[in-house]
Amino acid sequence: MTNPLRMHIHDDAMAALRERIFDYARDRMQLDPPPLDKGMPFTELRAMMPDTVTESGIGGNKALDLFGEILAPASMSTDHPAMVSFIPVAPTEASILFDLVVSASCIFGGSWLEGAGAIYAENEVLKFLATEAGLPEGAGGVFVQGGTNGNLSALVAARFDAEHRLAQAGKSRPARWCFVASEEAHSSLAHSARVMDVDVIKVPVGDDGRMTGAAIEKAVAGAWGSVFAIVATGGTTNFGIVDDIASVVETAKDHDTWVHVDGAYGLAGMFAPSTKPHFDGIAGVDSFIVDPHKWLYAPYDSCALIYRNPSIGRAAHTQHASYLDVLTDTDEWNPSDFAVHLSRRARGLPLWFSLATHGVGAYREAIESNNIVARDIAAIIRESDHLELVREPMLSVVVFRRTGWTQDDYTAWSDELWEAGKAACFPSKFQGEPVLRFAIVNPRTTLDILLELVESLKDKS
């Protein structure tokens, strides 16, 4: 039998591989810009890739070569400055570096017993986010994997709270629970509803794309008895529209209902002076999320989930078992207790380190610079004969049309740019019609880059 420790020994071969990996990571971090790269059909990948997961292994050097030569180029660099589709990512180098440290540190971020130091730092960030939103002392939560998990976990806590309060009042629960959200809300909310087996009351938005308290009143009508939460969106994915949070909070107060804000992409806008006012009312919500991997310049994957009253999140989510009692039967802050998860990476640390390195002021400036680029390119689009701005950007998403173009024209234009490795700008849809969309969350996405894209739309008819 060979040595069972052979994978865990720090021998010369592993030391050499370690240096190669650090070199790879160092080189990748310093690419400015990185190659855009793109996905590849499975059959092509299969044809290029040898079997890698084998009984005896292929060796780290070979695996790294395959990653660098085949697998990485078949995965888009979502931090490319001309990647403006979906919601891109633009981690600071400090945050990426610290992600490596988190991996190397083997910290269990689920319990204070095991991860106190890391959790202390993560909680500093959560407290800072809560304070920026105006939530009272004591607000807090946890970093979860992404906005989908954050929304689900908040809604589970909201329903738990509603059921608990009904039980205390000696009342029975409704035949079906539901939550309220705008028709523009992210798909993760419909998914949460399916997972929780609850219904969604969809609220129409106004001409400005925003959901208001008055529209909620109208949509819910006599059904308040079955509503356990209202979800306002703090920056829709397609347009970056922020619901009228202040009026939503007022309506929720009238009906003693939980308000959650899905700010996965957009809530970072509260850090920039020009977009902060869009979030008026956020101080009155019961929970919110914001994803550091979207507009807070951190690597995948993380979502800050914050509760006004974390004890509700804790009561809703703590898992109980004899082997967990030592962790859970304490007053200490166990991040696992606040969401749908148990084992967890201390995924808030990359943002913590980058904030500590650069200061909050640098974040405010970077986010404001994204807003300014969005407004500048919107102004240019508005004045262009061949383009039509669909609406003024509220945050850093700009949606527009190329006049006279069909879906095929948009697809051909975006395919050509993508094939050439120049840009990832895929058509989206608004009211069933194709549109183009720039999602600007990368400080390297300059006005010049967007101007070039806008200019290239002139060439074709």
Ligand SMILES: Cc1ncc(COP(=O)(O)O)c(C=O)c1O
């Ligand atoms: C508004 C909004 N909410 C939720 C999500 C889901 O976040 P995640 O992809 O991190 O699960 C997104 C993703 O784009 C989003 O834009």
